[in-house]
Amino acid sequence: MARVKKIMLTDAPTLKKEAKIKEAAKSLAHSESGCVVIVEDKKAVGIVTETDLVKCLVSKESSLKEPVSKIMTSPVTFMTPSMKLDEALKIIDTKKFKKYPVIENDKLVGIAYKKDVVQAVSDNVKMHRNIQNLILVLFVLFEFFFMFYEYLFPIFAFFGV
């Protein structure tokens, strides 16, 4: 089974807790990642996604000059690079988020996406199915051999075995 390390995006955009919402918007507009991780001393303390920012743009109360900590989701649900994809999928099934910061020894190392995890597990299952089909064919051949064992004696005799 592959691990989270293999599918995560390593260059996650980060911002400090004191940064303005405007900076978050700029950093989201220039990257394809879809979220900004908010860090404090290299520790991930929150996450700002595109949905949070759209909410902020629409509402009149919060302006773009306020600190980013006002709209971030905190605390974050995170994964570790050594986590197996099965475990990651369990987290995804219970939490319903789309993006998860990957944290190793309290340091941010990347972002894991729901779609990548689901797709990797799906590919893995497909590969397993092919291996299983091969095993099943071997089983069936084995069964037939035992069923018609006696009828093979003349053939053995013909070849002088």
Next chain:
Amino acid sequence: MIRVKSIMTRNVISVPLSSSLKEAANLMLSKSVSCLLIVDENKPVGVLSESNIIKGAVAKKAKVKDIMSRNFIVISPKTKFSEISKALRERKIKIFPVIENGSLAGLVAETDIIQATRDFTRFHQIFQEIILSVFGLATAFFLFYFSPIFR
């Protein structure tokens, strides 16, 4: 086999081409979707995702027309799921309007595809375990029943 018909969203949330950025963003939030379809005379002409809205807001544009992307593929209810999944993976197309008999019948978004893949995987895992255990038991039975030792 996953069918497009079973995973598509039937009531499509769409905005006209002439609407403003703010209207679109409001609609997106109130319906809690991450992607809108832009229609012109009941025909899909573009898509608008959250990232498009943010890019538009940063570039200070106000009309949907200026910020929408045309990155979508029109499909029919008979399109194979594997084709859509491949387009999502390789061409990063996230939204697929479904056209049936010349009119818009539904929409398949990225989340629908991911959810369908997830459910299908779960079903497959259970199915595989059942088949393997049945065949394993059958093989064990055959081994003993037809074994020459017990004749």
